[in-house]
Amino acid sequence: MKGALTLFVCGLVLASCAGLLPAQEDLGEIQKRSYSFKDAGKDIEYALYVPSSYKKDKPAPLLVLLHGLGSNPQQVIRYQGVTAEAEKRGYIVVAPFGYNERGWYGSQGKGKGRFGVRAGDPENLGELSEKDVLNVLGIVRKELNVNSSRIYLAGHSMGGGGTIHLGAAYSDIWAALVPMSPAYMGSHDILEKIKAPMMVVTGDKDTTVPVQMVRPFARRMKETNSKHVYKEIAGGNHGTTFYRNPKLMTEVFDFLDGYGLQVEEEDALPQEPLRIFTNKSGRKIEARIVSSEGTKVTIARKDGKAFTIALSSLSEADQDYIQTWIAESATEP
Structure with a gap:
């Protein structure tokens, strides 16, 4: 119950956040939000999408979406097909910042990452980046009626590496994972800690995260869990293959729709x-x-x-x- 306990604690220590429950006019629109991150000593931005079909008395599935290196929440939530599929299927989507555009979500340790670091970044950048994701998840679960058995995690590039890391570190939270062109550089032994079915997607012409880096992970992944899926896109690159590919997003949401967690009776929401x-x-x-x-x-x-x-x-x-x-x-x- 490590993940659940962490979220509970995060929910208690959140000082404040901009905005309360979404107004009716905010439904079906991408919202730019922020909250006061006490450990960081500043406000941190995140993006939120609540479908127009949302009702406070009906639990909705939630997708947590992690951006890549140098990107931000507003960009990743606007990948073509993301909000269209969320609207069609009744998903809430939230995109945390991960402290800043180069935090790596803890996938490269609690300190500064090996790539993209800048002067002035805090020494515990990785730790803050990971905590930010948990804080934002805690905010959304507190404000909105989220289906605890249908919380999903996905990310692109650095966000894909973060999906693998957080998918293992808080394995009791996630119903399914989708790392896309994942910039994951750690041990493949992490797969032993991942409980959720996982769909890894990459392009065979990706020069940023080469396919030769992803294929060994995918082979080990398939050996670990038969529910894991590996999709290699012929001619696919690191950019437009993901952010201008609504057909791929339909496949991603189809995969997510197939999985949910069994929740303990005392934690279950009305169904x-x-x-x-x-x-x-x-x-x-x-x-x-x-x-x-x-x-x-x-x-x-x-x-x-x-x-x-x-x-x-x-x-x-x-x-x-x-x-x-x-x-x-x-x-x-």
Whole structure:
């Protein structure tokens, strides 16, 4: 329970943050936020996206998104497809700064990283960078109704290395991980500490984080857990392959949608009751409704594994049940 305890403590020591619960006009928009980071002695920025479908009485999945070296929260949250998929699927997305644009999220130790360091950076830059991610996660979980079983972590380049590091250090938090072109330079033994399914994505023409650096990690990863996925994009580079690739973001969110944690009963948030759903072929599954979007509905089994299916594929009784649920949800405050 290391991660959960850390988040609890972080929540207690947060002094203040700019803004309270998102106003109705903020839903469906990227928000630029900040909070007072006492250990750093200054305000730290983060970016937040809350989908227009968000309701305070219904827990929503959360994606924590980490930027690369020299980048910032406002840039990474604007990667093409990120907020579009979040809006479609009902995800909250938050992008911490990690103290600054070169903190490495603790993946290179508690001190200054080996790359991008500047004069004036604090000696404990890595420690502050890691704490900032946890602080922001704590703020979002305190302000918004986050589904504790569906908290995900993803990042690009330096953020990909941070995803691997934090995915191992706080393994009880994350339902799934997506390091993209990960600039991870530590031991591959870290994979033994990662519990969550992981999707590693890289391009075979990446000259910043060469594929030759990622492939050995991916091989070890597949040996460690059969649920891990490695995607190597032919002709893919370090930049536009990720930030101008909405199709890839659809694949990333499809991967995330497939996984959830089992939460302890005392930590569980209110959920819809389990029900036996039957499709038109007679196949049955015990699950609960998570969300609906247009002609599709997302349901989740007791183990947290989620499925998005066409409403028309279900029995008439199930369709009636879901339509009633949608109608009741629309009238709730």
